[in-house]
Amino acid sequence: MKTQIKVKNINSTSDLVLDDRVHKSLYSDEKIFEEELDKIFNNTWVWLAHESELPEAGSYKTATIGRNPVIVVRDRKKNIHVMLNRCRHRGATVCEGKTGKTKAFTCPYHGWGYGLDGSLRALPKPEEYENILDKAEFGLIKVRTESYQGMIFATLKDDLEPLEDFLGGAKKWIDLFMKQGGGYPIKTLGDHRFRFPGNWKIQLENTTDAYHFPIIHKSFISSLDEEASEIFDFLDGDGFVEDLGNGHSVMVMIPELVDLDENLDEPIPERYGDLAKQLADEGHSDLEVRRLVRAVGGGGFNLNLFPNVACSMAFFRNLVPISVNETEIHHIALGGDGAPEAFNQKRIRLHEHFQGPMGFGTPDDGEAWERVQAGSMAGTDGWIMLHRGMSKLSTSADGNVQGAVCSETGMRAAYQQYKKLMSQSSEQ
Amino acid sequence: MKLDTQLLADVTAFLNIEADMLDNKEYHQWLDLWLESGLYIVPVDHNATDYANTLNVAYDNNKMRLARIERLTSGNAVSTQLSEKTVRTMSRFRILDDVDGLVRVRCAYCLYEDNKNGVRCYPANLQFKLARDGGSFKIAEKVVKVMKSSQYLTTVSYLF
Structure with missing residues (x-):
């Protein structure tokens, strides 16, 4: 069946955001960008x-x-x-x-x-x-x-729903994310900040995009030991992406690392053997050591909270729109408040390994995002496709729409919230 | 103030070679300039001193240096595939002290990058700890304090 998509006379958000695709002007039109600041960033949490x-x-x-x-x-x-x-x-x-x-x-x-x-x-x-x-x-x-x-x-909007209502189904995942202090409260440990020449939504999409990981991050994966690189080979696993409502979504890449309080009796991974020994030598109990080691690499999922933050495996990813074609990203490292120094130090080193301007992951993401901004302008077909996994959707245990781990379910969720906010009248 | 111009000349010559190797992507020769225990550090916060317990842009021990060179040369990293040569300029060398075979030196530095978006430049203050090694040196520590590292950078596909 051939799908006919009208590309002329596009003049409103409802024409630009369809169920399975969005128009490229969302990345490049300065008027749309200004409207986003008013209708989205001035109108939500x-x-x-x-x-x-x-x-x-x-x-x-x-x-x-x-x-x-x-x-x-x-x-x-x-x-x-x-x-x-x-x-x-x-x-x-x-x-x-x-x-x-x-x-x-x-x-x-x-x-x-x-x-x-x-x-x-x-x-x-x-x-x-x-x-x-x-x-x-x-x-x-x-x-x-x-x-x-x-x-x-x-929020600048005084009559907006309470934050907890807005977060809704995402709260359960925030609770799980906060377990990665290894028994200690979460504490920020500094941030990496960088800018890339591209629209903010390219970054918003990326946090819920598992499809890209083994491709663009080949260099990062090849820098890991065999055991760790197998963990990141998750596209054929049991992971999923779930639409949590209000534009939020969760992408579970490593299901066995969703709840860091569970499976504490599993063998200590070889790559964390030195850390476990150091913690034990410092006098921490076997249970404490296991809890810390299990938490040190972060959780097995990315929680995307519309419009500007993600709880991404082991860190917060905060996006800041600068202009229609420039975005600033903050990758905020996390550790445990009062946790052993060796634990927080290991988390810092893991963060540096992937994240930031000189990480083994971020620069390759940045190259891809920059190319999306530049390449999407080409030609007369103005559509950015978001339909991966649409034919194989299911219902999650919480009753939400769910797709495969490498589906674009999370992006579609974000763009439907985007469409809802952008369709409000200007007076709001 | 008494100046040890011979030491200054030796240090300057060594650091010029280090920069030239990076500009010409002679990465494996560059690795040979290091003590195995050496640390390559690009801090976020220029006032930090306890780099081990602070988030840095880069904190490379020997293992991470080897991995980084592999990343820069393997062709697996899309952000490095099209990276052009860089131009590093250095000046204002100053020996801070020379104690127990370890020379601490700092200098002004600017890296120019031929990027598809134009020529980008990264001014920085460099600090080295150089261990005497026969008639030359080995790098015990290199700290690159890049301007704006605590505010925002772009992504980087080379070594500072």
């Missing part, structure tokens, strides 16, 4: 930080919600606030640097000083504001924020 990035009172992280610079900060009472990074006087940012610790936020331009909770505390020469400025009305503008399992999200 956007991930900003993990609570461990703000360990003390005064700890802050700068981030963006769409085109809005924001500060995520912990105040003296240990409450977390998200505020627009914009002085209420003339608009200068009041906080610089990606992370840090401060006692207050002071605008460098005219010295307006704000507390950690955003309240306007003092300003130089206040007499000229006598009777015309109420400090209570000129604090930094707060943004609604909610957290789940230490993951801090914010």
